[in-house]
Amino acid sequence: MIEKIIDWSANNRFIVLLVYLIITGAGIYSVVNLPVDAIPDLSENQVIIFTEWMGRSPEIIEDQVTFPIVSGLQGLPDVKAVRANSMFGMSFVFVIFEDNVDTYFARTRVLERMNTIQAQLPPGVVPSLGPDGSGVGHVYWYTVEGGGYDLGTLRAVQDWYIRYKLSAVQGVAEVASIGGFxxxxxxxxNPNDLRGYNLTVSDVVNAIQKSNNEVGGKIIEANSSAFEKLGYSKNELMSFRIWDIIADHYKDEK
Incomplete structure (x- = not known):
């Protein structure tokens, strides 16, 4: 058998040389284009659902947040397991998919199912999906520094300028901010002032929420004869105290 192979190779040198060149070229191409990771990604194909409900104990988080989400995600196609972790004020649900499932397809199916689960959660609780990166996708740390700037200003620069620029870079799944104010x-x-005006904390919260609303134009009557037309009104939270003083002054005059 070996003698026949040797004889055939000796009689067909061009074919043997051509096969050798093809195999060598394919090997060089594979070496050059083969993706190599310093830390191989051995994590599972998963979608993380994060829910925050601050001030609640792990038992309440488990019963009212984690359990409805885990129960609603059961039965998704190509899902191997659904795992969850409840802690103080936070809930994490991990949906593990098969390795051959596309990441964006998996996230889309989870989002579709979460639309129906949302109605079962307590008011004000909004789950969110984790970034579409793997557990070894954390690649870079940096600090924002500047002489004469406090931590609040540096954090604002990070959140409103640097973070958006880095998020626009291709391949970046998330830019997480840590530290600062x-x-x-x-x-x-002041509880004494609230008691004196017969108000509650809920009244203060409602007044602040209403003071920061944007309203359309209306007609205001003043002194039973003068009319002033407002085209647009945009209230800012910083001006709440001003409007509060004006309202109290108008009430005292009446």
Whole structure:
């Protein structure tokens, strides 16, 4: 058998040389274009569902958030397992798909099912999908520094400028911000003043929410004779105290 192969190869040198060149070229092409990871991605094909409901115990999170989501996701095609983890104020649900399932197809099916599950969750609880990256996709850390700027300003620069620029880069699934002070407005409530005006904390919350609404144009009557037409009104949260003073002053005059 071996002698026949040797004889055939000796009599067909051109064919043997051509096959050798084809195999060599294919090997070189594979070496050049083969994707190589420093850390191979051995994670499962999964979709993560994150739900935040701050201030609730793990038992309440498990009963009112995690259980409805896990139950509703049962029966999805090509799903190997549905795992969950409930902790204080947060719920994580991991939907494990078969390895041959496309990631974006899996995320689409989960989103379709979550539309029906949303009605079973408590008011104000909105689940969100995790990034479409794997567990080893964390590739880069950076810091935002600047002399003379406080942590709140640096965090604002990160959230409103740098993060959007990096998110536009091809292949970036998520840019997560850690540290600094997130800009916020705080209202310090004095219980004695609330008691004096016969108000509750809910009244203050409702007043702040209403003060930050945008309304269309209307006609306002002043002094029973003058009319002023407003084309557009945009209330800002910072001007809440001004409107509050005006309202109290108008109430006192009446």
């Amino acid at each position: 997130v800009k916020q407005y705080q209202v310090d409530v």
